[in-house]
Amino acid sequence: MTDSSDRSIAFARETMLPAREPPVSQRGIVRWMRENLFSSPMNTILTLLGLGLIFLTIRAALPWFINGVWNANSLAECRAIIAERAGPDASGACWAMIRERWHQFTFGFYPPDQYWRPILAFGLLFAAIAPVLFAGQKRNLMVVIAGVAAFLLVTLYLASTPLLAFVFAAALVIVLAVLSQTQPGKLMWFTVLYPALTFYLLWGGSIWEPVTAMFGFVIIAVTYRLLVERIGVAVSSAIGVVLAMLWWLFIDAHVADALASALPLALPKVNSDQFGGFLLAVTIGVTAIACSLPMGILLALGRRSDMLLIKTLSVGFIEFIRGVPLITLLFTASLLLQYFLPPNTNFDLILRVIILVTLFAAAYIAEVIRGGLAALPRGQYEAADSLGLDYWRAQRLIIMPQALKIAIPGIVSTFIGLFKDTTLVAFVGLLDPLKGVTQIVRADINWKGIYWEPYIFVGVIFFVICFGMSRYSMSLERRLKRDHR
Amino acid sequence: MAYAGDAPKESFRLSMLIYDTRFRSITIQVIVLILFALFVSWILNNTVQNLAAKDRGFSYDFLWNRAGYDISQRLIDYTNDDTHARALLVGLLNTLLLAFFGCIFATIIGVFAGVLRLSNNWLVARIMTVYVEVFRNVPVLLWILLAYVVLSETMPEPKDFKVTEAMIAAGEQPKAHMFFGSIALTNRGTNIPEPLFDRSLGNIDLGIFLVSIDLLAIIAVLVASFVAWRRLNRHAHVVQDATGVRPVTWWKSLLIWVLPIVALLWALGFHLGYPTFKGFNFTGGINVAHAFTSLLIALSFYTGAFIAEIVRAGIMAIPKGQTEAAYALGLRPGRTTSLVILPQALRVIIPPLISQYLNLTKNTSLAIAVSYMDLRGTLGGVTLNQTGKELECMLLMMLIYLTISLIISGVMNIYNNAVKLKER
Numbered sequence: 001m002t003d004s005s006d007r008s009i010a011f012a013r014e015t016m017l018p019a020r021e022p023p024v025s026q027r028g029i030v031r032w033m034r035e036n037l038f039s040s041p042m043n044t045i046l047t048l049l050g051l052g053l054i055f056l057t058i059r060a061a062l063p064w065f066i067n068g069v070w071n072a073n074s075l076a077e078c079r080a081i082i083a084e085r086a087g088p089d090a091s092g093a094c095w096a097m098i099r100e101r102w103h104q105f106t107f108g109f110y111p112p113d114q115y116w117r118p119i120l121a122f123g124l125l126f127a128a129i130a131p132v133l134f135a136g137q138k139r140n141l142m143v144v145i146a147g148v149a150a151f152l153l154v155t156l157y158l159a160s161t162p163l164l165a166f167v168f169a170a171a172l173v174i175v176l177a178v179l180s181q182t183q184p185g186k187l188m189w190f191t192v193l194y195p196a197l198t199f200y201l202l203w204g205g206s207i208w209e210p211v212t213a214m215f216g217f218v219i220i221a222v223t224y225r226l227l228v229e230r231i232g233v234a235v236s237s238a239i240g241v242v243l244a245m246l247w248w249l250f251i252d253a254h255v256a257d258a259l260a261s262a263l264p265l266a267l268p269k270v271n272s273d274q275f276g277g278f279l280l281a282v283t284i285g286v287t288a289i290a291c292s293l294p295m296g297i298l299l300a301l302g303r304r305s306d307m308l309l310i311k312t313l314s315v316g317f318i319e320f321i322r323g324v325p326l327i328t329l330l331f332t333a334s335l336l337l338q339y340f341l342p343p344n345t346n347f348d349l350i351l352r353v354i355i356l357v358t359l360f361a362a363a364y365i366a367e368v369i370r371g372g373l374a375a376l377p378r379g380q381y382e383a384a385d386s387l388g389l390d391y392w393r394a395q396r397l398i399i400m401p402q403a404l405k406i407a408i409p410g411i412v413s414t415f416i417g418l419f420k421d422t423t424l425v426a427f428v429g430l431l432d433p434l435k436g437v438t439q440i441v442r443a444d445i446n447w448k449g450i451y452w453e454p455y456i457f458v459g460v461i462f463f464v465i466c467f468g469m470s471r472y473s474m475s476l477e478r479r480l481k482r483d484h485r
Numbered sequence: 486m487a488y489a490g491d492a493p494k495e496s497f498r499l500s501m502l503i504y505d506t507r508f509r510s511i512t513i514q515v516i517v518l519i520l521f522a523l524f525v526s527w528i529l530n531n532t533v534q535n536l537a538a539k540d541r542g543f544s545y546d547f548l549w550n551r552a553g554y555d556i557s558q559r560l561i562d563y564t565n566d567d568t569h570a571r572a573l574l575v576g577l578l579n580t581l582l583l584a585f586f587g588c589i590f591a592t593i594i595g596v597f598a599g600v601l602r603l604s605n606n607w608l609v610a611r612i613m614t615v616y617v618e619v620f621r622n623v624p625v626l627l628w629i630l631l632a633y634v635v636l637s638e639t640m641p642e643p644k645d646f647k648v649t650e651a652m653i654a655a656g657e658q659p660k661a662h663m664f665f666g667s668i669a670l671t672n673r674g675t676n677i678p679e680p681l682f683d684r685s686l687g688n689i690d691l692g693i694f695l696v697s698i699d700l701l702a703i704i705a706v707l708v709a710s711f712v713a714w715r716r717l718n719r720h721a722h723v724v725q726d727a728t729g730v731r732p733v734t735w736w737k738s739l740l741i742w743v744l745p746i747v748a749l750l751w752a753l754g755f756h757l758g759y760p761t762f763k764g765f766n767f768t769g770g771i772n773v774a775h776a777f778t779s780l781l782i783a784l785s786f787y788t789g790a791f792i793a794e795i796v797r798a799g800i801m802a803i804p805k806g807q808t809e810a811a812y813a814l815g816l817r818p819g820r821t822t823s824l825v826i827l828p829q830a831l832r833v834i835i836p837p838l839i840s841q842y843l844n845l846t847k848n849t850s851l852a853i854a855v856s857y858m859d860l861r862g863t864l865g866g867v868t869l870n871q872t873g874k875e876l877e878c879m880l881l882m883m884l885i886y887l888t889i890s891l892i893i894s895g896v897m898n899i900y901n902n903a904v905k906l907k908e909r
Contacts, residue, residue, distance in 0.1 A: 036607035043606045050608040234513075235503060309514040313521065322843075323890035324883045325850035327861065335875040339535045340528045420624040427853055434627055435854065451634040459623045459631075466622035 064452075067092025070099055074446035097447050098457050104440065105457065108276015108431045114204075114268060116161035118279050120169055121198045123152040125286065127176050128194035131187040133472075141180040141187070149173045195290075202275075202283065204267035208259040212252050216244040233392050272350045276431030278461065284350065285419040288357040292418070293411070295358065296365025301395065303370055314366070321363035326421055329356045334428040353425050361418045368414055372407030373399065405480050412473035416466045433458050532876070545881070547872045548573070554867045556858045558774050561694035569868045574693070576863030577885065583780055583859065584846040584889075590785035591845060592838075595792025602797050613793065620790035625848055628787055632779035633855045640672040643766045667759050667770075675773045676760035683754025699753055706745045713741045776857035780849070788845045792838060799834035800826070832904055839897035843890055850886070860885060 024030055037047045067086045072078040078094035086092065098105070107115060127148045134140035152169050161169075179186050196210035223240035230236075260266070275283065302314030321329070333352040376399065384394035404411070426435035438454040441447050502512040536543060548570040555565050560578045563571055602613040620628070641661035646669060648659050663669040669676040686698035717737055725731040760770030803826055811821040852859040853866065860882060869878040 036605065039605065043604075046601075046604070046606050046609045050606075050612050053612065232503070307510050307514050309517055313517070319891075320887065323887040325847040325861075325886060327850045327853065328865070328879065328883050328886060331865065331879060336879055339532045339876050342531050343534055343538055416622070420622075423624045423626045424851070426626075434624060435630065438630075449638070451631070451638055455627055455631045455634075459627050462624055462627070463619065463622045467618060470622070 064091050064093055068095050069093070070095050072096035073100070075448065075450050076446075093453055094450060095453060097441065097450055097453055101437075101441050101447075104437050105277045105433050105454075107279050108437065109274045110270060110276070110279060111268070111274065113160075114270065115159040116156055116165055117201045117204070117267065117270075119155045119159055120152065120161075120165065121201045122282065123148050123155070123169075124172070124194065124197070125282075126151075127173070128191045130180075131184070131191050135184075138181060138184055141184060142177065145173065145177045145180055149177070195287075200267070202270065202279075203272075204269045206256065206260040207265040207267075208256040208263075212256040212259070213248070216247045216252065219244045219247055233390075272348050273431075275350060277433045277437050280350070280425070280430060281419070281422040281433055284354055284357060284422045284425060287354050288361055288418055288422075289415050291354075291358045292361035292365050295362035296369055297400065299362055299366035300369035300373060303366065304373055318363045318366050321360055322367070326357070326360050326424055327427055329360055330424060330428045332356060349428070349430065353428065353430065357418065357422070360421075361414060364414045364417070365411060368407045368410035369403060371410060372403035372405075375406050376403055405477075408473055408477055408480070412469055416469050419466060419469075420462065433461075536876075543877065545877055547868075547874055547877070550872075552868065553871070556863065558777060558858060569864075569872070571693075572868060573860070573864045573881075576858055576860040579857065580846075580849050580852075580859040580861075581889075583777065583784070583849045583852070583857070584842075586781055587784045587788065587845050587849065588842050590781065591788035591792055591841070594785055594789030595841075596796050598789060598793035599796025599800070602793060603800060617790045617793050620787050621794070625783060625787040626851055626854055628783035629779055629851055629854050632782045633775055636670075636775045636779055637672050640670050643669075643671045643673060643762070646671070646762045646767075648762075663760075667757070669760055669762075669767055671767070672775075673766070673772075674775055675778055676767045676770045677773060678757040678759050679769070679771045681756055681758045683756070685753065702749060702753070703746070706749050710742050710745055714738055717741065774857070776852065776855040779855055780852055780857055784845055784848055788841055788848075791841050791844075795834055795837045795841065796830075799830040802833045803829050828904070835897070835901050835904065839894060839901070842897070843893055846889060846893060847886065 021027065022031075025034060038044045063086070067082050067090055069078045069081050069092060072081060072094065073096070075094055075097070078092070078096055082090055082092035103112065103115075107118060110118060126144055130141055130144040134144065152173065156166055156169060176187065176190060179190075193214070196214045200207055200210045220237070220240035220243070223243055224236050227236035227239060299314050299318060302310045303318065305311050305314070330353060333356040334349065337352055338346070380398060380402065381394070384398040389397065423432045423434040426432040431437060431440075434455075438458065441454055442450060502508050549568050551565075552567055552569045552572040553565050554572070556563055556572065556575050558579065559575045560582060561575060563575045598613045598616055601609050602617065604610050604613075645660035646663065652659065661669075661671075667678045682699050686702065688695040688697055689701075717734055721732050721734050758769050760767040760772075807825055807829065808821060811825040816824065849859055850861045853861055856862065858866075864878055864885075865882045869875060872878070
């Protein structure tokens with residue numbers, strides 16, 4: 001047997017041949033290009049068109065960016081420098097305008113020696129929202145607070161902050177850092193106190209006004225704590241709100257005055273018409289975002305309520321707000337509130353605008369959350385009922401966490417829209433970065449005729465903020481994903 | 486002795502209004518009703534007091550007074566001798582014109598970008614991603630202002646189009662050229678050709694404004710063509726169901742669509758009136774203000790980016806199995822798309838698309854940024870400032886916007902109900 005097989009097989013390979021490399025067209029970049037760029041005649045045409053588009057864009061824009069001038073005092077000077085450097089026909093950006101006017105784009109007409117106040121408020125904003133965004137993640141909290149500390153250290157130094165404020169900021173950041181590592185839950189208290197602190201920092205005046213105003217919320221909290229066991233959620237919070245209202249309407253101002261005369265602690269007052277630029281956009285945007293979410297949740301619940309009257313009111317409110325442009329609401333804030341409020345009431349335009357923008361965003365948020373509520377299987381409601389949870393507990397522990405999770409993309413895109421819409425306040429005479437400040441810059445004799453640079457500058461900042469928000473919502477969605485699909 | 490059956494007779498106690506679920510909802514609603522009534526009466530009372538303090542009433546009589554201001558871009562006849570009400574109508578029509586063209590262009594751009602974003606061509610998909618992200622994350626106001634400023638600052642002046650005898654003799658070219666010899670972009674506006682009819686049928690006077698009979702005739706012919714085309718297709722379906730062979734219809738549909746309209750246009754003596762340079766500016770043609778052009782460009786690209794995402798999400802929502810099933814049935818890719826994918830994708834796409842149309846319509850109010858005379862520019866702008874009737878003007882304007890929104894969403898909901906999944 002062995003003999004015959006030896007004769008018939010002249011050669012037997014005992015080892016495998018090493019795999020040959022695939023042909024050139026099937027590997028590496030060539031294969032990738034064949035698959036992704038030139039897979040069919042149609043795709044080839046599209047690729048060529050795309051390349052042409054990119055080429056044209058770069059050819060037009062690249063020299064303009066490269067020739068950009070940072071050191072000049074007027075547009076004419078910019079052009080002279082560009083002509084000298086790159087030839088008479090060359091075009092170039094005049095970034096010198098931004099170097100000269102960046103503070104207006106950022107702060108509007110806020111007094112320059114007080115710049116440290118908005119800077120401090122802005123830095124602490126991240127420390128205040130970190131406990132909400134990264135609840136219980138010590139590492140992320142530490143990263144955020146370290147970032148805030150670094151930011152404040154550099155910017156406050158650059159803004160020549162008074163020593164006392166610098167020490168205050170440093171102490172605050174250290175306390176926050178220690179808290180975040182030892183008792184991350186307690187950080188929420190800073191978030192709660194942040195609005196009053198910011199109000200005081202931004203507008204200045206006596207420190208006792210925000211303090212006594214916050215005391216109203218303390219009244220609500222204490223009343224609620226004392227009474228909730230005995231008479232339930234709805235009634236105890238209603239009593240709390242009524243008491244706080246009484247405090248705000250009749251007692252607050254007197255107490256604040258008394259304290260201010262006893263212990264005058266005040267920062268120089270800054271009027272609302274001095275606010276402008278991104279300071280204004282962020283102030284309006286952040287306040288309206290923070291206030292519109294709870295209001296939107298209430299409206300969404302109202303719209304799904306069994307009670308006919310509450311449902312009708314919610315639907316009417318939501319549909320009315322969604323049916324009219326934001327501009328008409330802003331004009332309502334600036335023109336019509338004087339008719340609707342008692343004679344001779346006049347309060348701050350920024351505050352009026354914030355209220356109207358909040359109402360506007362709340363209606364949209366309500367619709368988004370209603371979508372989330374509708375997407376929740378009926379079994380979840382029934383399960384909550386069968387556990388014997390009352391309405392508010394069921395909403396808080398079972399329904400809302402799931403509905404909000406479903407609604408995250410919609411909520412965040414509403415927030416992004418809201419932040420972009422803060423530019424519309426220019427039409428009621430506030431100094432937003434896009435129209436208000438840019439118009440001032442373009443009206444200046446030195447910078448007359450400049451148009452790409454301010455819009456690119458403002459656009460890039462808006463893009464970074466909005467794009468950041470949308471990326472964060474995507475990561476949040478992934479993190480909260482509980483189903484294994 | 487107590488029996489289980491003798492449940493103590495419950496007498497009504499006041500606390501039951503809060504603790505008994507049978508009564509609680511009524512209690513809450515009564516309280517809310519009272520609060521709401523108090524709130525409304527408080528506002529009404531304040532308004533009455535404030536109006537009295539300013540020594541003026543609440544009336545819409547001013548609408549019939551002479552407006553006294555000019556509106557450069559208008560669809561219907563208007564002079565400054567007309568009433569405020571007519572100025573309002575001009576503004577409203579301008580708003581609707583902008584919204585109409587904006588929706589059309591935004592849809593085209595959005596569908597195009599959304600489909601290309603899903604393309605397996607890496608480069609094109611990336612370019613479209615950049616487009617969508619850049620336009621979605623920057624305020625629309627920036628695009629409007631930028632488009633307006635760029636158009637009015639970089640475009641040539643009308644005199645640059647001038648061709649003099651001396652220039653022809655010297656063989657010189659004018660500084661600027663018209664596109665295709667018919668469209669002139671200047672820093673004062675865009676001049677485009679206008680449709681003219683030699684044998685026009687005239688206008689019908691509707692009392693408020695004139696309507697061109699030519700336009701009505703064209704619309705009538707198009708509608709008739711559509712009806713005929715539908716009947717042709719239905720007939721083809723019937724034949725296909727009966728015999729299994731679908732009759733060839735494409736050349737018939739082409740005839741039905743093209744022949745009548747060409748015949749009508751020929752009968753009316755249709756031709757284009759081109760803008761020409763005379764003296765210091767262009768005459769003839771239609772002059773489109775940059776305010777309109779920039780709003781149209783900005784709103785359609787901005788909304789287009791949102792629509793692109795909606796289209797992409799709609800297409801991606803269709804499981805791959807649907808395409809595979811269609812292929813298994815032997816359908817070609819084109820028919821797969823039109824018969825299987827699109828009808829299902831549309832169901833996902835339509836509702837958010839409606840809200841984008843609504844957003845676009847509301848965003849037309851940003852026309853204030855470039856002084857385009859839309860509803861807000863006339864009623865909420867000049868009329869308001871001239872008459873000082875803030876309350877009346879703003880309320881009327883809100884009402885009109887609200888009506889437009891409700892009409893759009895109503896019409897779209899009818900369509901939505903027609904295409905939505907028919908379930909048991």
